[in-house]
Amino acid sequence: MYRDILQSTAHRKSLLPEGSWIMTQKWNDLLFIHLPVPSNIISELLPKGLELDTFDGKAWITIIPFRVTSMRIRNLPPLPFINSYLELNVRTYVKRRGKTGVYFFSLDANNLLAVIGARILSLPYYFAQMRMKKKRKIEFKSRRKGKTSACLDVSYRTSDEAFYTDESSLDYWLLERYHLWSYRNDSLYQGDIHHKQWKVSNVEVYISQQQILSYFPDDTIIGNPLFHYASTKRVLFWPIKKVE
Structure with a gap:
């Protein structure tokens, strides 16, 4: 299975990372909520070392709720207590030194051990x-613990047959991202992932409440x-490293 994933690279814009992958997860029932936003607002929120990536001059934020399963370290059985949980990501699109990827504003999860481990990284x-x-249909609800109201x-609910996106399309630009960056303690960190090309379907969506972007201005969308x-x-992960 993993060899088949590693040999499937035609959809990538960059080479596979050097070295061996160290962790794998299975992502399930993913909803991608892509939102167009003003470039100047997002640029101001990016850390030094990252440049905003745009499509036809337009910037985007994506909210992604999904379920993580089958999480394990390479050559080890599934991790007890943290091999399955729910997650909610908020990301935008960036580039650095010729590589395109995503920058995470936040990642929420309902497993405290997974949260602690990820924050250490x-x-x-x-x-x-x-x-x-x-x-x-799939119903997803998330309430962040603590003082914030996120x-x-x-x-x-899906409405069509699944399809592969065209390389020149906005859909492909939003989905096929294999480098990720985060910022902590005045330092930039990079992670790398790999998986087969996304096969997605159109979907009927009803959002009853959305305050996960509460730190953005009201007119962001x-x-x-x-x-x-x-x-x-099925996703493979390489080690996260400090790059600046």
Whole structure:
């Protein structure tokens, strides 16, 4: 299985990372909520060393709720207590020294051990109360623990056959990202991942509450959202390293 994933690279814009992958996860029932935003607002929030990446001059933020399963370190069995949990990511699109990827504003999860471990690795994780129900549609609810009111209530249901996106499309530009950056203690960190090309479907989405972007100005969203759904994806991770 892993050899097949590693040999599938035609959809990448960059080479596979050097060295061996160290961790794997399976991502399930992913909803991508892509939101167009003003470039100047996002640029001001990026740390030194990262440049905003845009498509036709437009910047984007993406909110992604999903379920993590089958998490394990390479050559070891699934990790007890943290091999399955819910997660909610908020990211934007950036580039650095010729590489395109994503910068995480926040990552919420409902497993405290996973949050602590990720924060040790310099990722901006937060502990949240979450719930996902899957029947005719998928319902996802998240409330971050603590003083903040960051939350998301959303339901979604696929409406079409899954498809691969065209390399010149906005869909491809938003989805096929294999480098990630985070910022902590005046230092920039880079992580690298790999998986097979995304196969997504169009999806019907109803957002009843969204305050996960509460730290942005009220007029941040400047256009209609774009949605994608993916049923599952096996992902390989390389070590996170300080780059600045």
